[in-house]
Amino acid sequence: MYPLDHRQKTFFEEEGYLVIEDLLSPAEVAYYSDVYTSFLENRVDASRYRSDLSGSKGKSEKITQIMVPSKVLPQLLEKPLHQKSLGIAKALMGDDIALDFDMLINKAPFTNTITPWHQDAAYWIDMPDKRAASCWVAIDPAFKENGCMWYTPKSHSQPLLPHVQTGNKGALKCEGSEANSVCVELRPGSCVFHQGGTLHYSRGNSTAQHRRALITNFRPAAMIALERQKGVDHTGEREIKAQQMPKN
Template identity: 80%
Template structure:
């Protein structure tokens, strides 16, 4: 499933593209499920926020944490199962699912997700192995907010971060000039490390840009998090 060359690329560059993680019929399942979250048919209000940090009634960047807590069947579906299998190959057999989330950029909102490193959200842990799998539910491209990554940025210390707006996303300094953009077809994905610097442009199109993200780390580190009360469902703040 993953070659040694791909594994080395992930270790050295901090990200890895994997095409066609799931089938078209699977994409249809996730698309329908996703819409049930967005239109509140599935009530995720306790885990839902707007990453733009705005005070407007219309969400620009909808984030729904731990959707599998509300729809447990997700844990047995292809995205969770296949991304875990790949994460174990990339980082080791002790890797497990830490948490999952949905992030949607609403049509014509044109609001960036600022440059950041995921590790800035987390407590500092002795074993820093961590990866996120970002799965495109819609075609992701520059105009609607595909991901940009700064290669090798995970090899340096975590940058200083600040929070935007009203409990919005964290941000740090970054630039497209030394970064790469990753356009994905529905059902394809990109893995990135916890320290990999990334961002996305705003959505200037007439359609949603939906993504489902699974996040992985060693089981011992997940246990350490939970012992300290961290379950990725609460307030966002700089931990490092």
């Protein structure tokens, strides 16, 4: 299990999120950057699991989401990001925690499209054991202007908010505000864990560079088995759109 101190565990439990600096080394970040570009350019074909979270009907993607990249590229499961984030998730929530799914989310340059306020649990079926955490790993620098994450502390301890879907089968959204939330800027290789009920969002990307993130999600193995029994595997058939590619 990943070594976390009592203060970190308490902060995650009480505030609903936790920043971990330098989860990945510069060399590891470079590896994931190359893999990420292969997915975005469709040299690794994940088109079945790819969509535009913005809900835009345009010809190019604004917020590219690729679900379950490790299903397409299984070697990712044994690489540092998945292994380290699993260790931290177990340290935060218990030894019965396992990987549920992973995904890539990229905000293309100059798209200025927010990811609306939401709670991840709004996407999931209701389960008796609600322990869940997502690990959001920055592959590029993440800051206000390109769409870093904002979290509302202690929101996970309140009832789930009403959510509605944005247009054209886009992301879910609910009410939230930056005024009572925390902006989490990250350098490449650093990450933030947040609970399933933690309210969060990100601004649009107004810069000339991509804002790439790789996310792993964890919950108790028994709850993952329950999901699968009910037909939930976090995949879906999707329609691919054009995408501006990162510049090397």
